[in-house]
Amino acid sequence: MTLNIFKPIRYLVIIATALALSMSIHSVPTVYAVEHDTITIVQQTVKIDYGNKITISITITSGIDSVESVRALFKPRGGSTVWSYSYPEFSTSHMGISLNVEIPTGPGSYYPPGTEFDIEIEIVDAEGSVSTAKSDESIQYLDPSKNWKNAKGNGFSIFYYGIRSSKVENLIEQVNSRIPMLQKVSGVSKTPEFKAIVFPSVQEATPSFPPISRTATDQLFFAGFAQPQYRLFVQGQVNTSTFIHELAHLYVHESVSSSRTGRIPSWLSEGLAVFLETGQSKSSNERLRSSVQPDGLLPLRNMNTVPGQRDDVFIFYPQAGAFVGYLIEKYGADTMARYLAGIDKGQAVLKNFNEVYGRSIYEVENDWRSNFNATPITIPSPTSEPDKTIEHSIRSTPVPLVDYRTISKRTSNTTTPTSTLSPLITVAENSDATGRNNISTRSSSNQLVSALTIILSIIIGLCFIAFLYRNYKPNS
Numbered sequence: 001m002t003l004n005i006f007k008p009i010r011y012l013v014i015i016a017t018a019l020a021l022s023m024s025i026h027s028v029p030t031v032y033a034v035e036h037d038t039i040t041i042v043q044q045t046v047k048i049d050y051g052n053k054i055t056i057s058i059t060i061t062s063g064i065d066s067v068e069s070v071r072a073l074f075k076p077r078g079g080s081t082v083w084s085y086s087y088p089e090f091s092t093s094h095m096g097i098s099l100n101v102e103i104p105t106g107p108g109s110y111y112p113p114g115t116e117f118d119i120e121i122e123i124v125d126a127e128g129s130v131s132t133a134k135s136d137e138s139i140q141y142l143d144p145s146k147n148w149k150n151a152k153g154n155g156f157s158i159f160y161y162g163i164r165s166s167k168v169e170n171l172i173e174q175v176n177s178r179i180p181m182l183q184k185v186s187g188v189s190k191t192p193e194f195k196a197i198v199f200p201s202v203q204e205a206t207p208s209f210p211p212i213s214r215t216a217t218d219q220l221f222f223a224g225f226a227q228p229q230y231r232l233f234v235q236g237q238v239n240t241s242t243f244i245h246e247l248a249h250l251y252v253h254e255s256v257s258s259s260r261t262g263r264i265p266s267w268l269s270e271g272l273a274v275f276l277e278t279g280q281s282k283s284s285n286e287r288l289r290s291s292v293q294p295d296g297l298l299p300l301r302n303m304n305t306v307p308g309q310r311d312d313v314f315i316f317y318p319q320a321g322a323f324v325g326y327l328i329e330k331y332g333a334d335t336m337a338r339y340l341a342g343i344d345k346g347q348a349v350l351k352n353f354n355e356v357y358g359r360s361i362y363e364v365e366n367d368w369r370s371n372f373n374a375t376p377i378t379i380p381s382p383t384s385e386p387d388k389t390i391e392h393s394i395r396s397t398p399v400p401l402v403d404y405r406t407i408s409k410r411t412s413n414t415t416t417p418t419s420t421l422s423p424l425i426t427v428a429e430n431s432d433a434t435g436r437n438n439i440s441t442r443s444s445s446n447q448l449v450s451a452l453t454i455i456l457s458i459i460i461g462l463c464f465i466a467f468l469y470r471n472y473k474p475n476s
């Protein structure tokens, strides 16, 4: 009898030890675990070496006598951006702790103009306790040699130079009148403030475009590009329809941003942007009818990414706009918003289409093709094109940074953009997390440790109950 009582006690001791061990793993002091907001940034000066780096000189007052280490963290503002950090040199004096934080913005560390950075400084003292100072002022990355002005629209701000203010006011008025349509189609009524950086010409904008587009922009191939992760876009001219096109990309990105990838097939993202330029399918339909033979239309299943072939690019945009316009005009803007909301909740693009529209996307595609006297495409059987394949291709489809939009007929003899664009865009999108010397990305390892500890504790607890049960049963 006594033995039978001691046996579970022995287990209890083992389990308690294991629990204590796992708790101690959890409570190992980490840089984020203990924070005292007892230090403040009293001075901050920003020097922008545009296209190269941002240097922020900071002075912090603190009562800390022995500074062990100083860590500088920065994060571009946006929906899913991450913190990067470095350990800068520092000096202490009667003024406090002084240091220079550098944010690289040169080749390999591209950030678009208008990117706003938040800064935090963490100081560890000799006892290992951590103090954090947050900067009240964000740092906006713009070429300091330009005389930037800004103006506000409904849910967006425009930063510009070298353009008459009246022209910008006029643009804002036109864009404002289109916001209700953007909200209705995307299903997003409350957005974070978006930002547009507008240059007086494409030539002036070119050095600020992502590196991947620079060779093409030599040929005036790009008019603008959206960077949804930073909630901004850059434009090389004042043009209402391209402005709304880029703004639509930001709205649509917000509408699907909680999905696993935040990405949708290009026919849908570009189709929405092209359609919303005018809010009608008419212009896209006319362009298709005048420049594409009925059987030159692209099958929708080949439109998950923007095509690499130049000729196809010129079919792709009006066709995407015309098809999405058909969906919105026939089935309603609210249906499109519901479709996007389904994708946002993690529904597969094709399956969700069936559920929302009540028919397969390929059946609807054939209805649409018949309007152009194009022969129907063979409807793929569900087994031949499972959602998994589609999802894979969606994952590799970046939300377009770059628009293959002609702004001049001169582009008709430009070089073909190659399919290498996609991987390069991915690198550009991830550039804030990779490829930097002395700059690391803040990880979520603390959360991981907590989760593991909890799981471990539950498993141990369950094992203990199982042991007790097995050991007591025969004797009771």
Ligand SMILES: [Zn+2]
Pocket: 245, 249, 270, 273, 400, 402, 403
């Ligand atoms: Zn676009």
